[in-house]
Amino acid sequence: MSPSAVEIQARTLAGYxxxxxxxxxxxxxxxxDRVTGSPETLVDLGSGIGQLLESALLRFPSLRLxxxxxxxxxxxxxxxxxxxxxxxRAVLHAAxxxxxxxxxxxxxxxxxxxxxxxxxxxxxRIFAWVAAHxxxxxxxxxxxxHPARDAHGLGGEDELxxxxxxxxxxxxxxxxxxxxxxxxxxxxxxxxTVDELLAVLAPHxxxxxxxxxxxxxxxxxxxxxxHFHAATFGDYYARVLPAERRAxxxxxxxAAALRRQEERGHVSHMPVRLWELTAREEFVSETGNxxxxx
Ligand SMILES: C[S@@+](CC[C@H](N)C(=O)[O-])C[C@H]1O[C@@H](n2cnc3c(N)ncnc32)[C@H](O)[C@@H]1O
Numbered sequence: 001m002s003p004s005a006v007e008i009q010a011r012t013l014a015g016y017x018x019x020x021x022x023x024x025x026x027x028x029x030x031x032x033d034r035v036t037g038s039p040e041t042l043v044d045l046g047s048g049i050g051q052l053l054e055s056a057l058l059r060f061p062s063l064r065l066x067x068x069x070x071x072x073x074x075x076x077x078x079x080x081x082x083x084x085x086x087x088x089r090a091v092l093h094a095a096x097x098x099x100x101x102x103x104x105x106x107x108x109x110x111x112x113x114x115x116x117x118x119x120x121x122x123x124x125r126i127f128a129w130v131a132a133h134x135x136x137x138x139x140x141x142x143x144x145x146h147p148a149r150d151a152h153g154l155g156g157e158d159e160l161x162x163x164x165x166x167x168x169x170x171x172x173x174x175x176x177x178x179x180x181x182x183x184x185x186x187x188x189x190x191x192x193t194v195d196e197l198l199a200v201l202a203p204h205x206x207x208x209x210x211x212x213x214x215x216x217x218x219x220x221x222x223x224x225x226x227h228f229h230a231a232t233f234g235d236y237y238a239r240v241l242p243a244e245r246r247a248x249x250x251x252x253x254x255a256a257a258l259r260r261q262e263e264r265g266h267v268s269h270m271p272v273r274l275w276e277l278t279a280r281e282e283f284v285s286e287t288g289n290x291x292x293x294x
Contacts, residue, residue, distance in 0.1 A: 004247040010230040012074045027113040038062035039108035046115030050079030069095040098122045106135040113143045120190040131204040131279040140277040147270045152176040155188030164252035182240040209276040217267045226254030
């Protein structure tokens with residue numbers, strides 16, 4: 001049986017420009033509004049299809065180099081097309097952010113939006129990398145999502161997945177074990193709490209400020225959410241089912257999302273934090289003293 005359109009979409013993570021309007025796109029200007037001065041180099045970690053890099057190049061004529069690090073070859077190809085008009089000002093590298101290679105330059109601005117949960121439990125590696133790649137006075141602007149977690153560590157998208165799997169015949173109470181059996185960590189488990197993140201980043205970075213917003217997702221149709229799920233999560237969850245049931249799974253996620261919206265007025269609702277971080281040794285306390293290094 002040949003794969004359905006939505007399965008092909010999930011494999012290639014296609015349609016993200018459209019899908020990300022539901023949630024992730026709001027991070028872009030939120031983050032770039034925090035950039036001060038005239039940065040020359042900006043690095044975006046998990047740069048996806050290059051939307052943040054493009055906005056940055058348009059907003060900051062001072063940028064001589066906008067660099068994207070990204071794992072998905074499909075996304076890099078889409079970003080390369082989007083950024084082609086910017087010539088040598090835009091550079092894309094294939095990279096795994098859990099084992100990032102060193103770059104030969106430092107950046108005034110490093111950004112990372114809607115990515116950190118995918119790096120769990122190795123986030124400390126990217127924090128160390130960032131600390132080593134920030135230019136003096138540079139800022140790391142990071143967004144993190146914080147869905148509420150239940151006793152099984154499920155929350156946010158996991159809840160829609162649980163609804164969808166139970167609609168397809170898996171009892172809701174068996175879903176945590178089904179995910180675990182396929183090595184699928186619930187997204188709400190991947191997403192550490194603010195306090196947990198503070199502990200992980202503390203050896204490398206200091207918090208210079210933060211802001212919060214509520215990400216409220218609403219949809220116009222079940223199909224819209226079905227495509228949002230495929231473009232955002234790919235086959236991360238779908239792989240718990242045999243290939244012939246995956247098209248039904250994506251449809252069931254869309255139906256679950258619409259049902260939730262009818263019941264609650266929205267599909268999902270979660271706090272997002274924007275962190276403004278500096279390298280640890282760059283930090284100057286309110287008294288003007290540099291803390292001694294631990
Ligand atoms: C939800 S998308 C966010 C994309 C973009 N930053 C945005 O805000 O729209 C997550 C991105 O992180 C990338 N990603 C996930 N794990 C990664 C890893 N280990 N190394 C590099 N990129 C990764 C994915 O391929 C995807 O493009």
